[in-house]
Amino acid sequence: MAPPPKEVDDVPRLPMPSRNPLPLSSAQETAVREVYHARVREYCAAEIKQFADCALGHTFSVPWKCREQNRIMNNCMISHATQDEQDAAREEWFALRLKRQRDRELKEERRKEQEKFHREWWGLPQVDKDGEKGKEVLRRAERVGGFPRRDEDALSKDRHR
Template identity: 75%
Template sequence: MAPSPAEIEAAPRLPMPSRNPLPLSSGQEAQVRELYHARVRGYCAAEIKLFAECALGKTFTAPFKCRQQNRAMNTCMVAHATQAEQDSAREEWFATRLKRQREREGKEARKKEQEKFHREWWGLPQEDRDGDKGREVLRKAERVGGFPKRDEGQLSKDRHR
């Protein structure tokens, strides 16, 4: 869900590094595209709603029966889907990166609190509550092959025969 204009203005903004910033990762580009498409849909919300109301209950006949609304919707979207709008969506993405960073940090802190509560709730010993024992188990290499320790290094059981 796209943030409202009031939320965007209230968020602290960092200046965009340059007019033509370094390339973003594919995930970041997807976030910019999502923001861009949400903005375009926001501009054309009335036309989209009219087409959706017309197409309600219709299947493959919707483009034919609702041709006028479909054309109005597409015309609006093409008019607003410009490179300038894409650039402004990219600028908005860069401007709100501090807000996203704070949200990520908040999620991480909540996750740690939930893990701590979980350990306390289930009455795990104090050394298990801290999580070092669990991390130690994860650090050990996983055994592959399923042989018991006494059979390690030996040929498979089929070859003994």
């Protein structure tokens, strides 16, 4: 079996909140799938490269000319596309929560700097609500599982009736 994917930067990694699957939003599930597919592609990088090299310069004839490389590539990807690999991708996604939070904070700082530069460049007055939008972005943490936001204070759905 191929070695696991390389570590991403030197960001502290958080553990999985629970061994039970947590409900994630559609966007979060998409991000987990992207991690999963990237891990599988990394395992089969050599086979993918062989197929790509064979397909280079061919258009319509790729299915016939590169049949063997395509079969080898697909077999490799199928052999690594397992439930264990999906679980590992989910754990990696959860572990990198701090990195995503730091990236959001850096993006917000950059947005503030650009806004300040824009205001100085065009001679616009400073707005009284300086940074309110940014503070809201930083206050909003990444939600994982639980009730939707409108039901956070409720114990159950029946309580609203």
